Amino acid sequence: MPxxxxxxxxxxxxxGDVTVxxxxxxxxxxxxxxxxPARFPDPDRxxxxxxxxxxxxxxxxxHYCLGAHIGRMTAEAAVSTVLRRLPGLRPDGMPRWRPSMFERGLSVxxxxxDVPQKVQQGAAR
Structure with a gap:
């Protein structure tokens, strides 16, 4: 358990019912x-x-992260740039999570x- x-x-x-x-x-x-699941629909997806x-x-x-704002900005810039530059990129299979005692993250x-037609045509020239 992480x-x-x-x-x-x-x-x-x-x-809850326990006092430490x-x-x-x-x-x-x-x-x-x-x-x-009561707060986050389909939480494992x-x-x-x-x-x-x-x-x-x-x-x-x-204990709130001092770098949270820059972390959000960096992730948004990275994901939106990849999706903008590679239209047709889509999930293809089940993600795999990295085994870790400290944090949850993707390993795969x-x-x-799905290469758009105009990209294929431009590469053929």
């Missing part, structure tokens, strides 16, 4: 944090256009490219 890091409690903390006493050590397991209100990809509260993203 975890993010060790945390310690300074005071009792309630998680003060001065306890915890490993936070976040493998399912953004995959709750890779959907780059899915609205993601309240996800925890960049942390939360005092199979794609196919």
């Amino acid at each position: 975890f993010t890091s060790w945390r310690g409690t300074l005071e009792p903390v309630e998680f 006493p003060a001065d306890e050590s915890l490993f936070l397991c976040i493998g399912a944090a953004n995959r709750d 890779l959907d780059l256009s899915r609205p993601t209100p309240g996800h925890l990809a960049f942390g939360h509260g005092a 993203l199979p794609v196919a490219w």
Whole structure:
């Protein structure tokens, strides 16, 4: 199960029906944090256009990632550039996830490219 890091409690903390006493050590397991089907429809499907209100990809509260904004901008620029330059690129098979104790990420993203007619014609000249 992927975890993010060790945390310690300074005071009792309630998680649902469980109270963790003060001065306890915890490993936070976040493998399912953004995959709750009640909040994220079809959570195991890779959907780059899915609205993601309240996800925890960049942390939360005092542990929120300082680079979140630039990370979002970089990912948006990279994905939109690839899709613009390779029209006809589409998923082709099941993505495979990298086994990791620390973070969830793709190891394989199979794609196919249906080369548009004008690109084929331009290459034939």
